[in-house]
Amino acid sequence: MSGVPRVEASQAERPLFFGVDVGGTGIKIGLVDNQGRSVERTRIDTWEERGPADAVTRVRRAMDELLQKVAVGWPEVAAVGLGTPGTMDIPRGLILAPPNLPHWRNFPIRDALSDACGKPVWFANDANAAAYGEYWVGSGRDHPSMIMLTLGTGVGGGIIIEGMSVDGRHSFGSECGHIIVDSRDDARLCAWGGGRGELEAYASATAVVARTKELLEAGRESSLGRRIAREELTALMVAEEANAGDPLALEIIDETARWLGIGIVTLVHTIDPGLVVLGGAMDFGGEQAPAGRRFLEGVRQEFRRRAFDVVAHSTQIEFAQLGSDAGYIGAAGIARAGWLKTAGRSPGDRLADAPGMT
């Protein structure tokens, strides 16, 4: 969280905004100031099976505790931003059928949270919210447009063009994990949705684990073979063994980078954003680790090898800066942009418009 801009409550620029980032196991809630700095944050369990109404009540309680902790009153909070995993109906404020929230189907979460807080709520896809956070105060803060890929269990996507998030007509815009990178009949299947040959099946932690297991089961020699006798295989473990020089782990990283590079060529030839940001936990250790740096360099090489000259060397590909804070910061930023537009006020910076584009 070293890259997250922070500020004391007393120094925070008013108004403040809450950002809420809902995941399958946890909900992050953060108070963010008018410049995108994190004042305070907390995390509660999702307790998915208790249903969304219960979670909304607990989110409100957590917000009260958080405000009390930093001695801020609700009148200083202008609006709330809410990010949830898709599928969803953003204009109507509905969760539809997210695979990791099976008991939350067709729930009007935007209005429920608004009623609970007494504040207007802006609603976004979780990956688009994370992209907006990086755009506002992270890796993208000097760029008018960017694409973010969130590499985790799956691959999330967020596209920001001149401050506006590409939400799509059916709230299915920016689903960059589901672009097709492998059109062969025997291409890998996505865990979510079951699509064949989609980026998520090649560049997620799930994919890394599956591919590594395949090679180990095929009899390939690796230090990972000894470890999985005792522990469950993870992408982090692949990174660790790659750092120690294990050839199989290095091969997996190179292969994953190659697929991701192919996907990024397609996305850049479609959007030409100037910047592509790689976020999420599946970063092989990121900038700090040899494996992470090798991964990033591999992505860049495959991209440059295949992309058109005019974008090959002028498009930056970087790791994200906000870590898992990107989601709530971005949700708060989306709320801020929407609130400013509704209030008919100019934000005094480049974030002039409400961020949702359908």
Added chain:
Amino acid sequence: MSGVPRVEASQAERPLFFGVDVGGTGIKIGLVDNQGRSVERTRIDTWEERGPADAVTRVRRAMDELLQKVAVGWPEVAAVGLGTPGTMDIPRGLILAPPNLPHWRNFPIRDALSDACGKPVWFANDANAAAYGEYWVGSGRDHPSMIMLTLGTGVGGGIIIEGMSVDGRHSFGSECGHIIVDSRDDARLCAWGGGRGELEAYASATAVVARTKELLEAGRESSLGRRIAREELTALMVAEEANAGDPLALEIIDETARWLGIGIVTLVHTIDPGLVVLGGAMDFGGEQAPAGRRFLEGVRQEFRRRAFDVVAHSTQIEFAQLGSDAGYIGAAGIARAGWLKTAGRSPGDRLADAPGMT
């Protein structure tokens, strides 16, 4: 040109706009009214090797003749829209290095045309201009967002999101012909740019001809084999033989549709536009021909088979309506949107913003 809205000069809503659509062999110039109706149009040769300054002079002369023909004066023309093939630098108004305009490199065409006409000129990629034309008064006129693929010698792309064209940071946005649909090492190469496995190498007229020749040379039986003894093979010829029931021609159409469907899945999962429009001459005869209808149905089937449920059946895939007039009409529309914004005037319709997004 049956789908092109037309109006008599006396009935045309003022102000008027010129649209100019520059191609490798011809330049189309059209006078368009404030509602997107074509008042009059003409075509001049590009005469590429004479260079761009000569062409600009002749465009101005053609505009004068066109205005004279319909008894309209220059004061009734508010602005000019100009579409050219990429690569280009839209913010600076430069043609960079289009493969079909080798003598026009690095030419400041926007300002040259503005000087020649004494009018402000808005500059766009030709495929984006065509998409904007379809968006304004063609297949997309009831949609806030759309993607258009122009199938011809190559595959051009245009993406419109809420009235704004995705131009990109390096004027390389919406280059949908260059998304990767085949990541195999031996995938087909693009004629332009030399990229491997890009949509253009599978869904252009060039690709159809190349693939048909491959199969004929491999000894496949076909009525096309007899025809190419006398004539040069074209995509139109493949459509004709498909209409007559030739199995090889039908197979080529199905294969082309399948690749295009794969590409459209990727584009829709990225943008979720609600509408995808197929334009350009490489339509196997379009709605009027059995081959064209089979092609469109094949594209839709592959798309529905692979796309996420939430977009699979709610996304329309249709042929374009404006034919080769889309380019100048769209260029005029882009000029109109930009002119209205510059003038600080509300257009009184959904096209409120200047269309370029970088």
